[in-house]
Amino acid sequence: MSPPTPPPTTTPPPDPTAAAASAAAARPFxxxxxxxxxxxxxxxxxxxxxxxxxxxxxxxxxxxxRTAADxxxxxxxxxxxxxxxxxxxxxVSTREGVAAxxxxxxxxxxxxxxxxxxxxxxxxxxxxxxxxESPxxxxxxxxxxxxNAGTNAQLPTVEYDLPRQYDEIVGTNLGAPIALxxxxxxxxxxxxxKKRAGRRRRGSGEAAPSDGDDDDDDDGDDDDDxxxxxxVLISSVAGGPLAxxxxxxxxxxxxxxxxxxxxxxxxxxxxxxxxxxxxxxAGEGAPPRPAPPPPPRRVRVNAVAPWVTxxxxxxxxxxxxxxxxxxLLERTPLGRLAAPDDVSRAVAFLASPRLAGYVTGQVLAVDxxxxxxxxx
Numbered sequence: 001m002s003p004p005t006p007p008p009t010t011t012p013p014p015d016p017t018a019a020a021a022s023a024a025a026a027r028p029f030x031x032x033x034x035x036x037x038x039x040x041x042x043x044x045x046x047x048x049x050x051x052x053x054x055x056x057x058x059x060x061x062x063x064x065x066r067t068a069a070d071x072x073x074x075x076x077x078x079x080x081x082x083x084x085x086x087x088x089x090x091x092v093s094t095r096e097g098v099a100a101x102x103x104x105x106x107x108x109x110x111x112x113x114x115x116x117x118x119x120x121x122x123x124x125x126x127x128x129x130x131x132x133e134s135p136x137x138x139x140x141x142x143x144x145x146x147x148n149a150g151t152n153a154q155l156p157t158v159e160y161d162l163p164r165q166y167d168e169i170v171g172t173n174l175g176a177p178i179a180l181x182x183x184x185x186x187x188x189x190x191x192x193x194k195k196r197a198g199r200r201r202r203g204s205g206e207a208a209p210s211d212g213d214d215d216d217d218d219d220g221d222d223d224d225d226x227x228x229x230x231x232v233l234i235s236s237v238a239g240g241p242l243a244x245x246x247x248x249x250x251x252x253x254x255x256x257x258x259x260x261x262x263x264x265x266x267x268x269x270x271x272x273x274x275x276x277x278x279x280x281x282a283g284e285g286a287p288p289r290p291a292p293p294p295p296p297r298r299v300r301v302n303a304v305a306p307w308v309t310x311x312x313x314x315x316x317x318x319x320x321x322x323x324x325x326x327x328l329l330e331r332t333p334l335g336r337l338a339a340p341d342d343v344s345r346a347v348a349f350l351a352s353p354r355l356a357g358y359v360t361g362q363v364l365a366v367d368x369x370x371x372x373x374x375x376x
Contacts, residue, residue: 023056031354033058036109036142038101040092040180041149043070045311046234049340050146053348055083059144062108064088064101092149092180093172102183109140109187141229141297142187144351147177148234152250166249173253177233178260181301188229189268189296228269228298228360230351233261234343235303237367254305258363261303265361268299300360302350307367309338333369342366 027033037054041047042063055061055078065071068089075087088104091097151172153165160166181188238246239254246254308314308328314337318325329335346366350356365371 023053027058029354030057030348030352032144032348032352035059035144036062036140037144037146037351038062038064038105038108038142038184039146039148040064040101040176041234042087043067043074045313046306046309046340046343047146047148048074049344050148050347051078051085052083053341053344054144054146054351055085057348060084060108062086062088062105064090064092064104065149066091092176093168095179098176098179098183101180105142105184105187106140109142140187141190141192142184143192143229143353145181145184145188145229145231146234146347146351147180147231149176150234152247154245154247154250157248160249169247169249170253173250174256174260177257181231181260181264185268185299188231188299191294191297192227227353228300228357230353230356231261231264231299231301232347232350233257233301233303234347235261235305235363237305237307237365237371239305239363242371258303258305261301261363262361264299264301268301269360270298300350300356302356302360303363304343304346304350305363305365305367305371306338306343307332307365307370309340309343311340331370331373332367333373336368338366338368 032054035058037059039047039050039054039061042051042061043065047063047065051061051063051074061078061084063071063075063085064087065074066089071087071089075085078085086108088101090100090104092101149172151169153160153169155165235257236246236250236254238244238251239256239258240251244251328337343366346364350359350362350364
């Protein structure tokens, strides 16, 4: 008797035409059309899926990765599908890379929809030349930041080459997201320009007229929660609470990243409330002054924690150890491993000002039930 066929490890790839139609139908529910997004590690695996998901929902996307040829090829591929995607080659684990991303993001966010094309580096140079000839405009806004770039060396603790591998793994998985969030905070906190009034007013039961297109410049709600920008950290179930075979440095860096989401959510959720309160206090009893600038925008920060995902790297790992598949499926109540799209859809939910406008500081496990299964 032949052995039983193992259960499917992933869902079949979606039909591109059907997927595009589905995304178009979903746009009004997400409220992401016309918004500016940045995705690190955006050429492969989960990062590439996030670029595809967000651009399908109407975002303008700047994808960042280390290899210039991959960046150019993937950005060209998305533009051929009609998506508004640009690319930047940068190593986000370095100071120079973080600075390059920040400069490119400022130029990218300042440009209008549909004016992309080519690389963000060339566009940033053009923006710098224009800025030399005229006063700088008000800061543009970055609406969605997906921090996905990461690395690992799955070794027994006694075999790590320290401190080199500590700096490499923890620096990329934890230090880089913190540095990028800090560098991009001015764009995340910058108020968005609104060209027309919101179409829905919370609690009023009234809906303003719609032009049939999903909001390019307004999220549709007249409240700070819906107008907040969104940071999504790509973490892992390796960050706990269960211990796995991911390697100490990887697991520890992802556990810390989960708490970074909570800490930043608490700090940035008030739109830098302390700065506004200090400005208000300084104005008490003073003579009239020009109208102050709009207060900083609130920033929502969440994390997504996937289980084993069938990226190219994930498939290679399973090929090296075929016996692992059965063990992984045994621990997964839904009986399959994740596809990159399973993760990117969760990212899109957390990025959405309409669906997740009141969600911050959370770690969303996308793991088929792995993290809740005990002895069963």
